Amino acid sequence: MRRGYREPRGKTTNLEEDSPKVEISQHANGHLTLKIDGTTYEFTEEDLWEEENGNIYGYGKTIEVEDGSGDVSWVGLFSWQGQLERMLSEDNDNSSQVWQYYLFDEADGLNAGKFATGTQTAPEFLETMSTATYTGYGQMHIMPGSTFETWDTRSEMEFDVTLNVDMQQGDVSGRFDNLRLRSRVQDQTVPDYEPTTGQFDITDGSVSGGDFSATFSADQTFLNQIQSSCLTGTLDGTLFGAQPEQAAGALSGTSEAGSVLFDHFSTNKQ
DSSP states (O other): OOTTOSOOOSOOEESSSSOOOEEEEEOTTSSEEEEETTEEEEOOGGGEEEOTTSOEEEEEEEEEOTTSSOOEEEEEEEESSSOHHHHHOTTOOOSEEEEEEEEEETTTEEEEEEEEEEOBOOHHHHTTOOEEEEEEEEEEEEESSSSOOOSSEEEEEEEEEEEEEETTTTEEEEEEEEEEEEEEETTSOOOOOEEOOOOEEEEEEEEETTEEEEEEEEOHHHHHHHTOSOEEEEEEEEEETTTTOEEEEEEEEEETTOOEEEEEEEEEEO
């Protein structure tokens, strides 16, 4: 296994209420293996998923369900930070990577989520760490309804992330700002992101052993823009790298209308 491909740390954000345990590793054939709640899916050269522009970010394949029903499932694993070849390269010295998996079963529907994995900071270094600021980006899907039902309509948001980590006090705070929003309809032209006002505040954070969690909530300015009275959730992440150089993880939450929120964030130490 090359550096950086270890068991994901921190909570995995899923569309299902009960998040499964997700692991990835690199197989002897040079490609990745995905394990979801103990079930292993091994990818090969034949499973590479090529985009229309020729880029390859991951794998996808169909598997027949072994229950005699004739049903099939589809499983995919995709890099969210660059083409697969670069992610698998021995020259890739990134401390963390963000991935997304999909598992679709004709009987059970879709299970999907994003997670960050990588080289977690050693406990002995964390004991000497005082405070650090991390900046980067985040993304969020806002799906209509209280449970995931379809990709047909959704809102997507990009934003800048600032995290303030105080290891001595065990505290995490910060914000999401520079918000950009768009609404999408599946199989239609993807619109550009449009800047919007307001921000999200990160509060009630805690950090222990390199893993951290906190609450995020939209301010009134943003809520007025989307005509909502509440939009809140949690971020769960991990400190990665020797110093540690990066902080990354998953986002999940709900709106006042019960919409599902999920996605990820990735930041670098300043």
